[in-house]
Amino acid sequence: MYPFLHIGHFSIGTFGLCLWLAAVCACWALHKNLRRHSIPADAVSIVAYVTVFGVAGAKLWHVLEDPALLMRAPWQVLFDRAGFAWFGGLVAGILVLLWQGRAAKTGGLGMLDLAAPAAAVGYGVGRLGCLISGDGDYGTPTHLPWGMSFPHGLVPTTQRVHPTPIYELLVALGIAWYLWRRGRPRHGSAAPLPIGRITGEYLILSGVARFLVEFIRINPRIYWGMSNAQVASLGSIVAGILLLLWAGRRAAAPASRRRRVPVEAASRQ
Secondary structure, eight states: OOSEEEETTEEEEHHHHHHHHHHHHHHHHHHHHHHHTTOOOOHHHHHHHHHHHHHHHHHHHHHHTOHHHHHHSHHHHHTOSSOOOHHHHHHHHHHHHHHHHHHTTSOHHHHHHHHHHHHHHHHHHHHHHHHHHTOSOOBOBOOSTTOEEETTSSSOEEEEEOOHHHHHHHHHHHHHHHHHHHTSOOOTTOOOOOTTHHHHHHHHHHHHHHHHHGGGBOOOOOBTTBOHHHHHHHHHHHHHHHHHHHHHHHHHSOGGGGTTSOHHHHTTO
C-alpha cells in the first residue's frame, strides 16, 4: 500500500489523489447525463461545489462522531488528512445539489435525479483511495483467496482481510449502471419517471449496500450492535422509501394540484 507518494521534499496523499479522480469520473458521468437530457448546465462547476462542500461535510461528520476527542485536540482532529465519513459528504452534497438545481432551472429534485448516477460512480472510485492508502476501511480477517494485507497502510495489518473498498467499488458501479438505465430520456408514449424516483432509489440502494458491507468491516459497534455507518445507512434507506412514496403520490395527483411546480422541473421528470 502507498499512503503517500514522495516527490522530492513533497509528499502527496494517495487518498487525496483518488478523491480528485473520483470527482473527475463523477463530473464526466454528470456531463453525459446533462447532455442526453439537453440541459445546458456546467457539470464542472456543479461537481466542484459538491466536492468542496462534500469534503467539509465528511470531515465534520467524522469529528462529531467522537466529541471527546474533538474537545481534547480540536486542531489536530480538524486538520488531520485522515478521517472522513461518507454520509457527512452525502448530506452536504445533497444540500449543494438542491441549490445548484435552482440555478440550473431543473429544480432541486431534478438535479438530484440527474446527479445520482454520478454520485454512485464518484463514491466507488473514491473507495480506491481507502484501498491504496490502507486507511483502516478494510474488513475482517478472511481465508478467501482474494484477501489482502496492509502492512504499510495508515492503519497497518499483516492479516489477510476482506478488501471491502473493492467490494464497494463493484457494487457502486452496478448501482450507477442501474440508475443510468432508469434515468434515460423517455420518448414517444413512454411515461416519464416521477421526479425524485431516481434519487429515492439511489438512497435505498446505496444505503443497503453500505449497511451490508459494514458486517465485515472493522468499524466499532456503537448503537444497538450496529456501527455508526449502519445507523446512517438505515436513515438513508428510510429517506429513500419516503421519497419514493412521495414521488408516486405526486405522479398520481390530479394535474390541477401540480400546476404550482415550475415548468422547468416538470419537463425533466
